[in-house]
Amino acid sequence: MKTRIAILTSNHFEPSGIRQVYGGAERYGVELTRLLLDMDYDVEWWQVGDNWRKEIIPGVPIRGIPETETPYQTMPHLNQVFFEQAVDADAAIYFVMYLAYPTVFPKSISVSHGIYWDHSGMDKFLPNGQDRNEWLRRLQMAISGVSSVVSVDTATINWVRATWPILAQKFSYVPNFVDLDAFYPKKRHDIDSTSTRVRVVFPRRATTVRGINEAGKAALWLTESNPDIEVHFVGRAHDDAMERTMTAWAASHDRIFYYWLPPHLMAELYRYADIVWIPTKSSEGTSLSCLEAMASGCAVVTTTVGGLADLVQDEYSGIVIDPTARALVDATNRLVNGPELRLRIGNHAREVAETFSLDRWRSTWARIIEEVL
Amino acid sequence: MSRIVSMLPVHNEASRWLRQVLDQLSVLTDCTVVYDDASTDETAWLCHTYGKVRYYRGDFPWFQKDEAALRQHLWQLVGYEEPDWILALDADELLEDRALVELPKLVNQNDFDAVAFRIFDFWKSMDQIRIDGAWNPWNRFSPLMVRYDKMLAPVWMAQPIHCGRFPVSYRDRVTFYSHLRVQHYGWARGEEHLSKYLFYRERDLAVYGHVQPHTESVLSTTVTLEPWIPLASPGWFEGKGE
Numbered sequence: 001m002k003t004r005i006a007i008l009t010s011n012h013f014e015p016s017g018i019r020q021v022y023g024g025a026e027r028y029g030v031e032l033t034r035l036l037l038d039m040d041y042d043v044e045w046w047q048v049g050d051n052w053r054k055e056i057i058p059g060v061p062i063r064g065i066p067e068t069e070t071p072y073q074t075m076p077h078l079n080q081v082f083f084e085q086a087v088d089a090d091a092a093i094y095f096v097m098y099l100a101y102p103t104v105f106p107k108s109i110s111v112s113h114g115i116y117w118d119h120s121g122m123d124k125f126l127p128n129g130q131d132r133n134e135w136l137r138r139l140q141m142a143i144s145g146v147s148s149v150v151s152v153d154t155a156t157i158n159w160v161r162a163t164w165p166i167l168a169q170k171f172s173y174v175p176n177f178v179d180l181d182a183f184y185p186k187k188r189h190d191i192d193s194t195s196t197r198v199r200v201v202f203p204r205r206a207t208t209v210r211g212i213n214e215a216g217k218a219a220l221w222l223t224e225s226n227p228d229i230e231v232h233f234v235g236r237a238h239d240d241a242m243e244r245t246m247t248a249w250a251a252s253h254d255r256i257f258y259y260w261l262p263p264h265l266m267a268e269l270y271r272y273a274d275i276v277w278i279p280t281k282s283s284e285g286t287s288l289s290c291l292e293a294m295a296s297g298c299a300v301v302t303t304t305v306g307g308l309a310d311l312v313q314d315e316y317s318g319i320v321i322d323p324t325a326r327a328l329v330d331a332t333n334r335l336v337n338g339p340e341l342r343l344r345i346g347n348h349a350r351e352v353a354e355t356f357s358l359d360r361w362r363s364t365w366a367r368i369i370e371e372v373l
Numbered sequence: 374m375s376r377i378v379s380m381l382p383v384h385n386e387a388s389r390w391l392r393q394v395l396d397q398l399s400v401l402t403d404c405t406v407v408y409d410d411a412s413t414d415e416t417a418w419l420c421h422t423y424g425k426v427r428y429y430r431g432d433f434p435w436f437q438k439d440e441a442a443l444r445q446h447l448w449q450l451v452g453y454e455e456p457d458w459i460l461a462l463d464a465d466e467l468l469e470d471r472a473l474v475e476l477p478k479l480v481n482q483n484d485f486d487a488v489a490f491r492i493f494d495f496w497k498s499m500d501q502i503r504i505d506g507a508w509n510p511w512n513r514f515s516p517l518m519v520r521y522d523k524m525l526a527p528v529w530m531a532q533p534i535h536c537g538r539f540p541v542s543y544r545d546r547v548t549f550y551s552h553l554r555v556q557h558y559g560w561a562r563g564e565e566h567l568s569k570y571l572f573y574r575e576r577d578l579a580v581y582g583h584v585q586p587h588t589e590s591v592l593s594t595t596v597t598l599e600p601w602i603p604l605a606s607p608g609w610f611e612g613k614g615e
Contacts, residue, residue: 260552
């Protein structure tokens with residue numbers, strides 16, 4: 001009989017089960033599922049949801065648990081229902097670190113997708129010292145309980161090392177990945193040397209933490225001032241109203257586009273792009289979008305938030321800015337007016353991306369799973 | 374390349390949007406299977422002018438009695454064409470123009486088995502859409518394309534109307550929610566609203582015992598409209614960026 005691995009996440013789909021969340025963590029979940037299947041495990045997922053059952057990828061179930069409460073930024077009720085429902089599993093993966101509170105399977109791994117407590121909204125959820133201490137206590141328990149924690153970036157590990165030094169040894173740094181066979185630079189013969197058009201892509205969800213407002217403002221300034229620039233916003237929003245707004249907004253401006261794509265078409269998009277914006281303001285790990293853009297030889301403009309500093313060295317493999325519209329415009333204009341700079345950074349980015357290969361990620365994860373099991 | 378087959382139930386569509394729909398499907402798909410539900414107009418002739426259309430005709434109207442049975446029969450006919458993917462549109466629905474280059478790119482992958490779209494109801498015109506209440510296209514997606522799987526039971530929901538476009542077994546497939554929009558012209562002609570209202574009213578009474586609020590809203594005097602915004606496809610879809 002196959003070994004069974006149960007995975008608990010918060011939202012792969014929205015709790016209604018209708019809308020899929022299209023972020024890097026969700027794509028990470030799909031890739032992790034594929035790895036586990038290739039390792040010949042049975043895999044089943046759980047998340048917040050109204051008792052529905054769906055598939056996360058064809059043939060792999062994901063079940064909804066109707067527990068939505070998040071006291072102190074944790075989900076103890078979800079955790080406990082999962083513990084009961086997945087009781088036959090041989091091991092568990094807690095796909096978000098705090099989901100491993102208060103109970104854990106004896107053989108278990110949790111995943112940190114990056115620091116998410118670095119945005120100003122945290123003060124709303126944890127408004128005083130007492131609440132913050134309780135959140136920390138729970139997070140400490142969650143980290144203590146699992147066999148191992150996989151962190152996509154070094155920022156999280158360093159935060160833990162500074163906060164609870166003894167817990168840092170639980171962590172393994174397994175940065176995010178890029179499929180180098182799918183994401184590669186455009187071929188030399190495909191480059192139209194007569195074209196002056198420069199394509200900028202914002203390949204993120206249209207959310208504030210990803211810098212959508214700064215990017216929107218920068219797109220207006222750039223397209224109005226330079227007829228050779230076009231800007232593509234490629235990613236879903238958190239809600240329908242925002243998608244409606246983005247659609248109308250983009251349509252009302254020349255050379256600004258808004259749409260989204262399934263993962264298998266993103267590689268084509270990056271080969272079309274010259275400059276990619278990753279102007280994250282908070283809650284970032286080692287962004288898949290950033291890695292894919294780098295592997296595709298694009299000149300990335302990004303920030304130092306979360307794990308981005310693990311990926312991009314300023315002026316070598318990308319341009320690092322503060323997440324403001326002005327800084328985005330200035331960096332973009334430098335790259336637009338300096339095709340040699342663009343090419344050099346893009347070439348270095350590809351070299352750096354090669355150290356984040358999907359193959360390497362899979363073999364590191366496989367080793368950790370085998371150690372825990 | 375995956376083989377896309379479309380399925381299209383029709384009934385007296387010659388003077389409506391059938392020509393535009395078949396023009397589009399001839400570009401988008403490898404084959405269109407049409408089931409003509411006893412049309413008495415030029416629908417048959419029109420269908421026969423398209424090389425990619427497989428035309429079947431029933432002698433007695435079926436849709437008004439049992440839509441599920443009609444769709445189940447049509448599904449069986451589509452299966453003869455050995456599709457990889459099946460696109461289920463109605464004869465008054467068109468995908469927006471940018472789908473012509475974008476849709477075929479969606480199917481060659483193993484990440485999902487269905488594609489859902491937002492359907493926009495054009496209201497008494499060809500340039501504005503209705504967005505109030507249950508007409509709001511922005512908060513719902515409809516799966517209109519699925520990967521064909523011979524192993525799944527071809528059984529429809531036992532309901533004579535609004536029975537879905539695919540067998541029950543195709544529900545909850547892993548779905549990609551596309552930005553591509555479907556233009557539904559079924560309500561674009563205001564002069565048809567009363568007759569359509571009466572049709573759905575009668576069906577509601579037969580099925581539910583009362584008239585559904587959505588049906589009642591057809592004749593509402595207060596509707597919210599917004600302009601339809603045509604959107605161009607970014608150049609890279611057409612290979613202009615390579």
